[in-house]
Amino acid sequence: MAAPLAAATASNVLTRVRKILQSFAGPIFAVVLAMVAGSIVIIVTTPGSIPVRLSSAAAAYQALLYGAFGNGQNLSFTLTTVTPLILASISVALSFRARLFNIGAGGQLAMGGMTAGVIGFELPHSPGWVLIPLMIVGGAVAGAIWGGIAGFLKAWRGAHEVVTTIMLNWIAFFFTDYLINGPFQSPHTANQTEPIPAQATLPHISDFYNHTLGTFLPQIANPQQYIADVGFFFSLFALVVYWFIISRTTFGYEVRVIGENPKAAHYAGIPIKRNIFLVMAIAGAFSGLAGALQLMGQFPYQLIATTFSTQSTGFDAIGVALLGRTTSIGVLLAALLFGGLRQGGTYMQAFAGVPGDLVYIIQALVLFSIAAEFLTAIQRSLHRRSISRRSGLSPSVIAAAVAALPGTPADREDGALPESTTLASSSESSVSPIEED
């Protein structure tokens, strides 16, 4: 009795492991492909003989890796980038679950950061225990409003969220620049505000540890060199919240149904419009939180004009959400990778002489690879070739066989594609959320 049962469980586990591994294959392939292509860029652009070129590519990647995760200090630098990136990526990932494309994370982040700053400037004498929660909540609310506008316009006016969020981004960038260059400009320096009140800043993780656990455990020496702030824990907590919303609440369930089959959602009586609005508002809240925590956690604790429009977090977040397949754990891993690339790039430029902008190229290639599903395409063409080799079938039979493969065009076309005829309706596969979280 027990033996077949154990065998069945084992095979269940095996299938599950295989499924998980399969879901990792695409993202890992994308990253590897992008890294290889990036090294080719270095090899092509470096002067010198072939061995010199190869070794400079190797040195560049070594510096990239070391700069990202090589020692405690570099890791702490990376974490400062990762914190807002995780939050913005949750924002994008959540909207993907409802088949909405939130390109507006950057603008929502700007509004969140600005609002947190304004609260700090207006209440300079309040104690930290009032200011910190107030600024965090204020940032989230501002982001929620900014995202909610796009959600509202989508739900009740049918305006496509991609276009509205792009417009809202630039409105946010210029509006925050206006506030930074105008009403809240520092009396001492142009184009920036004063720092937020000292009691409103978040402590570094190292200091925080030394003052809490460190009182009876070993202390961290030179805590000031590890600049990652406790905002990172907020972002980890946000990942848990995101997981909980999506897989343990009615709202999350409704969102997933809307994302995977809007028609079914409609017939099941799920309030689609209200949920679209809510998804965009909650997504905006996460991005707004990113802006607030970024301001409160990191030197110079002030707002500087044009930083929001030049900061690429909002777009990086799209890559992270896609690479992480919109799951909590995936977003965490992908954000560590992208944040690491960003920090490592700076280090690489300083110590290996290869411009850190290479990182943008790598990110772009990751996006291309995920969007185009290169791995699936290759597998499909290999499959096609092996069929034709094995039996020497005629092309028409092969075409029929290929059409029968899961995930092939003919198969997908039966899905929701024909109805999604509005601007930029996503090709399902590239952004479709996967089942297990």
Place this chain on the structure above:
Amino acid sequence: MLFFQVLFRVLQSSDLWNATLGFAALLLLPALGGLISERSGVVNIAMEGMMLTGAYAGVMSALATQSVFGGLMGAMVAGGLMALVHAFISINFKANQIVSGIAINLAALGLTNFLLFVQTGGQGVPSLKDSLRLPNISLGPISHIPFIGPVFFQQNIIFYVAILILIGIQFMLFHTNIGLRIRAVGEHPQAADTAGVNVYLVRYLCVISSGILSGLAGAFLSLGIAGIFNSDMTAGVGFIALAAMIFGKYTPWSTGVACVIFGLGEALSIRLQDSGISPDLLSTVPYILTLIALVGLIGRTTPPAADGVPYYPGSE
């Protein structure tokens, strides 16, 4: 009111309107590019990146060939190549066109900065000498007509090119066979395919055209207006063009009008600085107008029916 006095004075100067039309031409080229691409059913939010690539390639090839013409060619080829990538990924691989567009923008930013660093050893390119810049052209005697002359007929050469392209695209889209095919492919590719139109080919050509036009605009920016290449020098112009295209409801004439309105905003934001109104606030106006247009308060904007939907040959 000081502000209105300044505004009134500024609105009367031919300088302002000359600059307005200059900006409008800069916006018009990528906006028309985007329009062509979206009319054929491929969403293009990558005009920004294609412009940036064009701006960089324009300067580099102008320096290499020591001729403006070489620079223009380089810019258009580079923009076209970026568009080719977008077309390949979107059409053949049926990728999400928004993601592909974002990737193009990121790639353009990375690639231009990377190459700028590598090719100039981190020094940046020097300002171009006048012989390598796109010249302003005065059109003979009509350029001396008071007010109208300086506004319309003392513009950069690309301005006149942009006007010709606008007329050409309007005519092509609505009065020729090719235009009918483009619109058919964008509205109902299955029907177009049945009627014998090569959907892939039309889409490829349209997307590549959008890259060439954006590249040309990039050259206008670097070789014409600025005379230098700076990192990320497009700074959102490609997105204003996107806004103009949507505000113009995907039709050439209206897009042209939108470009003039947005160009006026841009020109005003520079000239009204001492009147107390913030240039940053003025810069938000194009986007707010576009949002209002999207919501339907100024006549609803509707994209082509098959915009953004990959085409699978042989599907129903």
